Amino acid sequence: MNWLNWLSDFFSAPDHRSGPDSIVHRVSEHLLLSGEALLYAALLAVPLGLLIGYTGRGVTAVTALAGAARALPTLGLVTLAVLLAGVGDTAVLIPLVALAAPPLLVAAVEGVRGTDPDVRDAARGIGLTHPQVLWQVCLPSSAPTLLAGFRTATVQVIATATVAAYVGLGGLGRYVIDGLATRQYAVTVGGALLVVLLAVGAQLFFTLLARFALPPGVRAQRRAR
Amino acid sequence: MITFEGAGKRHPDGTIAVEGLDLEVPTGRITVLVGPSGCGKTTLLRMVNRMVEPTSGRVLLDGTDVAQLEPAKLRRGIGYVIQQAGLFPHRKVIDNIATVPYLLGWDRKEARARAAELLELVGLAPETAKRYPFQLSGGQQQRVGVARALAADPPVLLMDEPFSAVDPVVRAGLQEELLRLQSELHKTVLFVTHDIEEAVRLGDQVVVLREHGRIAQLADPHTLLTTPADDGVAAFLGRDRGLRGLGLRPASAVALRPVGDGLRYGGWELALDDAGRPIGWIDRTAVSAELHPAAGFRPETDTLRTALDAVVLSPAGVAVALDGDGRATGTASRDAILAALTPTGATAVGGIDANADESSDTNVGTGPDANAGAKADAKTTVSTRKALAADGTGEAGTTDRVGGPEGSDGGR
Amino acid sequence: MDDEPIVRWYWIGDHLGYLGNLLADHAVIALLPVLIGLLLAVPLGLACARFPRLYQPLSAVFNIVYALPSLAVFVVLIPYTGLATQATVMIPLTFYALAVLLPTTVDGLHAVPDSVRQAATAMGYGPWHRLTTVELPAAVPYLIAGLRVAAVSSISLASVGALVGRGGLGYLFVDGFQRTFPTPIVAGIVLIAVLALAVDLLLVGARRLLAPWAVREKGAGS
Numbered sequence: 001m002n003w004l005n006w007l008s009d010f011f012s013a014p015d016h017r018s019g020p021d022s023i024v025h026r027v028s029e030h031l032l033l034s035g036e037a038l039l040y041a042a043l044l045a046v047p048l049g050l051l052i053g054y055t056g057r058g059v060t061a062v063t064a065l066a067g068a069a070r071a072l073p074t075l076g077l078v079t080l081a082v083l084l085a086g087v088g089d090t091a092v093l094i095p096l097v098a099l100a101a102p103p104l105l106v107a108a109v110e111g112v113r114g115t116d117p118d119v120r121d122a123a124r125g126i127g128l129t130h131p132q133v134l135w136q137v138c139l140p141s142s143a144p145t146l147l148a149g150f151r152t153a154t155v156q157v158i159a160t161a162t163v164a165a166y167v168g169l170g171g172l173g174r175y176v177i178d179g180l181a182t183r184q185y186a187v188t189v190g191g192a193l194l195v196v197l198l199a200v201g202a203q204l205f206f207t208l209l210a211r212f213a214l215p216p217g218v219r220a221q222r223r224a225r
Numbered sequence: 226m227i228t229f230e231g232a233g234k235r236h237p238d239g240t241i242a243v244e245g246l247d248l249e250v251p252t253g254r255i256t257v258l259v260g261p262s263g264c265g266k267t268t269l270l271r272m273v274n275r276m277v278e279p280t281s282g283r284v285l286l287d288g289t290d291v292a293q294l295e296p297a298k299l300r301r302g303i304g305y306v307i308q309q310a311g312l313f314p315h316r317k318v319i320d321n322i323a324t325v326p327y328l329l330g331w332d333r334k335e336a337r338a339r340a341a342e343l344l345e346l347v348g349l350a351p352e353t354a355k356r357y358p359f360q361l362s363g364g365q366q367q368r369v370g371v372a373r374a375l376a377a378d379p380p381v382l383l384m385d386e387p388f389s390a391v392d393p394v395v396r397a398g399l400q401e402e403l404l405r406l407q408s409e410l411h412k413t414v415l416f417v418t419h420d421i422e423e424a425v426r427l428g429d430q431v432v433v434l435r436e437h438g439r440i441a442q443l444a445d446p447h448t449l450l451t452t453p454a455d456d457g458v459a460a461f462l463g464r465d466r467g468l469r470g471l472g473l474r475p476a477s478a479v480a481l482r483p484v485g486d487g488l489r490y491g492g493w494e495l496a497l498d499d500a501g502r503p504i505g506w507i508d509r510t511a512v513s514a515e516l517h518p519a520a521g522f523r524p525e526t527d528t529l530r531t532a533l534d535a536v537v538l539s540p541a542g543v544a545v546a547l548d549g550d551g552r553a554t555g556t557a558s559r560d561a562i563l564a565a566l567t568p569t570g571a572t573a574v575g576g577i578d579a580n581a582d583e584s585s586d587t588n589v590g591t592g593p594d595a596n597a598g599a600k601a602d603a604k605t606t607v608s609t610r611k612a613l614a615a616d617g618t619g620e621a622g623t624t625d626r627v628g629g630p631e632g633s634d635g636g637r
Numbered sequence: 638m639d640d641e642p643i644v645r646w647y648w649i650g651d652h653l654g655y656l657g658n659l660l661a662d663h664a665v666i667a668l669l670p671v672l673i674g675l676l677l678a679v680p681l682g683l684a685c686a687r688f689p690r691l692y693q694p695l696s697a698v699f700n701i702v703y704a705l706p707s708l709a710v711f712v713v714l715i716p717y718t719g720l721a722t723q724a725t726v727m728i729p730l731t732f733y734a735l736a737v738l739l740p741t742t743v744d745g746l747h748a749v750p751d752s753v754r755q756a757a758t759a760m761g762y763g764p765w766h767r768l769t770t771v772e773l774p775a776a777v778p779y780l781i782a783g784l785r786v787a788a789v790s791s792i793s794l795a796s797v798g799a800l801v802g803r804g805g806l807g808y809l810f811v812d813g814f815q816r817t818f819p820t821p822i823v824a825g826i827v828l829i830a831v832l833a834l835a836v837d838l839l840l841v842g843a844r845r846l847l848a849p850w851a852v853r854e855k856g857a858g859s
Contacts, residue, residue, distance in 0.1 A: 071789045071833030073796040075807055076826040079814040083822065084643070159706030166800060167814065176712055180801070185716065192709030203704040274759055301761035311756030314749075314850050315774040325760050357850035370756075383759075 010175075010190030021174070027194065030171035033089070033164060034157045037096035041153060045101040046146070049108025053142075054134050062109055066102035074099055074160045082167040092164040099160055100153040107149020111142025143214055151206035158199045162191075172198070226252045227273055227381065227415060231282030233438075234268050242268045243438030245282055251430070252287075252380075253411040259424035260434030260441075261461075266417045269438055270383050273415060274303045286381070301325055304374030304382040304412070308390050310366040312358040318369050319344070319354035325377040336376075343372040348402055364395035368402070375410070384416045388423065400426055421462055425450060425473060433458050446473050471530035471566065476522050478565040479532050481546050481555030490558065493541035495519060501552040503545045521545035521553070532562050645820045656809075660828055663805025667795035668836065670727045671788050674734025675780075681735075682742030683768055692743055699736040707733070707794050711801045721802030730791050737787040738780070745779025746772045778851040781844045785837055792833045796825070806832075 015021045052058050077095035085091045115138045123137045165173025175191025178184075227250035234242040243265040250256045258266040271277040272284045275296045283290045291299055312321050319340045320327075326336035344354055347368040358366055367387060374382060388396045400423065407414065418424055424431045425446035433441040433449070435457070442454035450470035453459040459466070488495040492510045497503055505516030520535035524546050535544035536559050544562065546555045649656070685692040710729040718724040749772045757767045796807030804811075809825030812818075844851070 067785075067789065067837070068830070068834075070786070071793050071830050071837075073793045073807065073810070073826060073829050075796050075799065075804075076810045076822055076829065079810045080819055080822045080826065083814065083817055083819045155704045159704070159709070162706055162708045163797065163800075173708070176708060177800070180712065188712045188715075192706070192712045195706045195709045196704075199704045199706055200701055203701065207700075276755070276759060297761040297763055299761075300759055303759075305756065305759035307752055307755060307759075309750065309752035311750070311752035311754075313753060313757070313771055313775065315777070315848065316850075328761055359850060373756075373760075 006186035006189050007193070009186040013187075016190075023194070026170065026172050026174060026191075027198070030158070030161055030173075030195075030198065033092065033096070033169070033171055034154070034161050036089070037093055037157050037161070038100055038150075038154060040093065041097045041100035041104055041157075042150075044097070045104035046108050049105040050112055050134060050139070050142075052105075053109040053112030054130075054138060056113070059109060059113070062105055066106045069098060069102040072098060075163050075166070078163055078167055087168045089169070091167065092161075092169055096157050096161060096164075100157050103152040103156070104146075104149045107145050107152075108142070111145030111149075112138045114145060115141045144210060147206060147210045147214070151203060151210075154202045154206065155199050158202055159195065162195050226250060226285075226287055227413065228285040228288075229269065229272070229282070230285065232269065232272055232279045232284050233281040234265070234272070234277060235280045241437050243279075246438045246440065248432060248440070248443070250413060250415050252413045254429040255407060255414040255416055255427055257416045257418060257424040257428035257431045258434055259418055259421055259428075259431060261436075262419060264434040264436050265438035266419075266434055267385055270385055270415055270417045273381070273383055274300045274305060301328055301377065302379050302381070304377075304379045306367075306370050306374045306382070306384045306387040308386045310358070310370035312366055312369055312373070314358055316357075317354065318349075318356050318358065318361070321358065321369055322372045322376050324373055329377055339376060340372070343375055344369075346375070346406065347372045362395075363391045364399060367391060367399055371399075371403070371406075375406075375412075380413055382412045382414045384414060386418055387416075389418070389420070396423075403427060422469065422472075425469065433461060446470075468530065468533075471533060472528045474529045475524075476527040476529055476532040476546075476565075477524045478529065479524060479546070479557045480561050480564070481524070481557055482561075483555050484553050488556070490541045490543045490556070493543070495541070495543070495545065495553070495556065497553055500550075502550075503547075503553045506539065506541050508540070519545050521547045523547050523549070524554075525549070529562070529565060532557060532565075536562050641817070641819065643819050644823050648818075648820045649824055656824060656828065659806050659808060659825075660832065663792070663795060663807070663829070664832060666723055666726050666798065666803065666805050667730065667792040667832075668788060670730035671734045671784065671791050673731050674738050674787060675784065677731075677735055678738035678742045678783075679773070679780075681739055682746060683773065685739070685743050686746040686768060686772065687764060696740060696743075699732075699739055702732050703736040705729070707797050708800060711798060715801060723803060725801055726795060726798035726803050730795060733794065734787040734791055737790070738783045741779050741783025741786075742776065745776025745783075748779060749775045777848045778844060781840055781848070785840045788836045788840065789833045792829060792836065796829060 010016060011023070016023050019025070049062070052062055072095075074095050077098060078092055081091040081094050085094075112134070119137060119141070120133060123133045128136065161171055162173035162176055164171050165175075165177040172191050172195045175187050175194070179186070179188030179191060229246045229248040229250075231245045231247060232243065233245035236242060246269060248269075258269060260266050268277050272279050273286070273291065275291055275294075278292070283292060285291070286294075286299075312318075313324070316324075319337055322340035322343055323331075323336040326339055327333070331339070341351065341354060344351065349365060349368055349372070353361070353365065353369075358369070361369065367390075370387065374384075388399045391399065404427065416424075416427060421433075424433075428446055430443065431446055431449050432443050433454075435441045441461075442449060442458045444452075444454075447470065449458075450462060450466045450473070453462055453466070463469070484497075484501070488497070489509075492508060493506045494509055495503055496505055496507050496516065503519040503521060505519050507514055507516060517540045518538075520538035522532045522535045522544055524532075525548075532544055536542060536557070539545075542559045544557045545553050546557060548554045681695070685695060707729055711725055714725050714728060718728065746768065753771065753775070754767065757771045762771065796804050796810060798804030799807030799811045806825045806828050809821035813820065813822035813825070
């Protein structure tokens with residue numbers, strides 16, 4: 001039970017250095033799957049969330065829906081989707097999108113609603129149209145909230161994409177599941193560690209992004225709050 | 226008595242909040258600290274209950290340096306009311322009021338009984354007891370705040386802009402309530418405000434502060450308004466301080482013409498309903514019987530300022546004096562009120578009113594009865610005023626001082 | 638798969654007792670960690686509110702803890718806590734719950750208006766006394782909001798424990814998948830959703846009971 005030995009075993013195994021089971025390949029599979037799920041979720045949830053937040057209609061329904069979605073077990077959705085649709089990217093993407101969409105939706109709604117009403121009012125007052133207000137005023141000021149939503153969604157998707165391996169897909173979950181099945185803890189722990197690194201990396205990435213990439217005005221506003 | 230002895234506060238970053246203040250806050254009176262924001266008035270107030278520790282000098286409470294008292298114990302003996310009432314959101318009104326008694330280890334029943342008493346004292350309905358703070362209006366919350374501060378019957382009350390966050394109408398009501406409470410309770414009150422009007426209304430003594438807690442003037446409100454120490458204080462008091470001073474003087478000084486003496490003033494006649502309440506002025510020269518609003522004042526409770534205001538608002542130039550039930554007890558002409566403004570000889574001045582609508586040259590001293598129903602026009606009013614200026618000491622004054630109250634009795 | 642219906646009702650009828658046992662196991666595995674998390678979060682939160690310097694590092698640590706993938710953590714724990722034991726699943730869930738509850742506790746304690754805090758001090762409350770009798774009760778609505786998130790997430794996450802042998806209702810997913818038999822999977826999803834909903838409603842009720850003064854806040858928040 002020596003961690004260092006396990007990890008050195010894991011990282012030095014020839015299979016893990018090149019070929020279809022190599023670490024680089026598995027990591028890229030993992031990121032690709034996560035990225036795809038996030039992209040679809042964002043395309044679906046962000047515009048809808050902005051619109052709902054701007055009009056203020058259906059906010060209660062969205063909040064309730066997002067809360068309910070949190071209760072859905074991803075493992076159950078993945079297994080069910082595979083049984084119904086067969087093994088494939090789609091079967092795994094649907095649950096992952098269902099996982100990533102709610103936090104993005106809520107973030108978009110809250111971000112727009114969090115815009116200072118006086119600023120919105122003033123923007124309307126100086127002659128901006130509704131789409132212009134949404135695009136030029138609400139979107140920038142909701143950037144921090146949106147970014148936080150993306151952080152939550154990304155971390156969750158990266159963590160949960162591991163489950164995809166259970167139904168036969170690639171990604172870092174392969175190491176975890178295969179290692180468990182063959183009782184090779186070195187492989188399991190190595191895979192798990194990589195997922196942790198990816199998730200924490202994503203978390204840090206978004207934290208830094210929020211700190212340095214936001215427009216200075218928006219950042220100051222957030223600090224003041 | 227609270228005594229500030231060179232009490233000063235310098236912040237760690239070197240900025241000075243209060244330079245060093247000497248002040249006595251007499252027992253049983255309301256002392257108001259007033260000044261622009263940043264003059265250190267709140268800092269001074271908070272030195273008393275050790276929410277702020279002075280960096281120089283000391284604060285004494287009845288001769289004892291507060292620094293020697295344990296803060297929690299000291300604070301439980303001092304009522305504290307702040308702008309945002311600061312009620313505990315998770316406690317019902319009754320338990321909010323009973324907070325300090327609970328802290329002092331009172332029996333729960335006893336504490337609640339005391340709280341119920343205070344609820345009534347501050348003019349809130351008994352059913353308010355079971356509400357939560359968020360269910361109350363701002364004014365009601367502030368009343369609860371006052372009740373909470375009074376719960377353990379502390380001899381000292383600190384009030385930090387307690388009425389600043391409510392609208393002017395509610396504020397006036399709360400101020401009145403505070404004065405009424407004070408006339409019963411005689412607390413030692415230290416009151417902080419930036420509103421000079423509030424200061425002169427409430428204070429037995431007013432301390433006008435400049436930056437760094439320097440005293441610009443310490444005086445009773447009347448002195449403050451009439452003789453400001455310097456131009457700075459005068460500017461702070463505002464342009465109409467003379468008028469505002471009228472707000473400090475009781476309207477009871479106005480000599481009234483009893484209702485029984487007639488309700489006609491020149492071309493105007495006051496119409497009353499069956500109960501004797503004024504319904505309006507009627508222009509007797511006009512064809513239509515259109516009613517013009519009759520502005521009134523209550524001699525018992527209102528100030529000269531209100532009386533003057535009523536006269537200015539009245540089309541007939543006459544203010545209607547009302548009793549507690551809104552019935553007219555008498556009338557006061559412009560001249561009667563102007564007469565009452567003259568600081569000296571208020572008694573004598575009262576006499577003029579009786580003659581306001583008659584040629585005073587001939588009738589001074591004959592009393593109001595002689596003039597009942599007499600016609601008056603603008604000319605006679607002017608001549609009356611002249612007479613007033615020449616002779617402000619008519620014996621009629623004596624009769625009329627009696628006449629006022631009599632008139633109000635007759636109205637009932 | 639073509640002839641296999643999504644739900645075979647007779648299977649559910651035959652396995653009611655079995656489903657009940659799994660449900661109970663699931664509730665314990667998922668909710669006990671939330672309870673422990675709460676018991677840890679309150680004192681920790683109070684300490685953070687009293688000593689603000691403590692909060693920065695703690696919140697950074699729990700931010701990362703929350704990012705840890707559950708399956709990965711279960712696996713890493715197996716050598717210490719054993720395969721298919723409750724502890725393997727419950728220890729990480731406790732930390733997840735704590736990661737949600739600590740910030741909400743601290744936020745709740747900070748949400749008390751400054752005027753309330755000052756009034757309390759002026760009436761002679763000491764700092765700890767004030768924290769526990771004024772700020773903590775006033776933070777109850779926040780705590781319950783945090784509990785709702787933590788409980789629902791925990792109920793959903795616990796099912797992943799099935800992959801390391803102890804996941805309550807999650808076992809139905811593994812079982813159904815291995816037998817290409819969707820009925821248990823559907824039953825598992827539904828039961829998990831029902832459990833989450835029931836707990837959520839219970840917490841909403843608890844809020845009504847414990848914090849009746851916060852009714853209006855809720856209306857404004859939703």
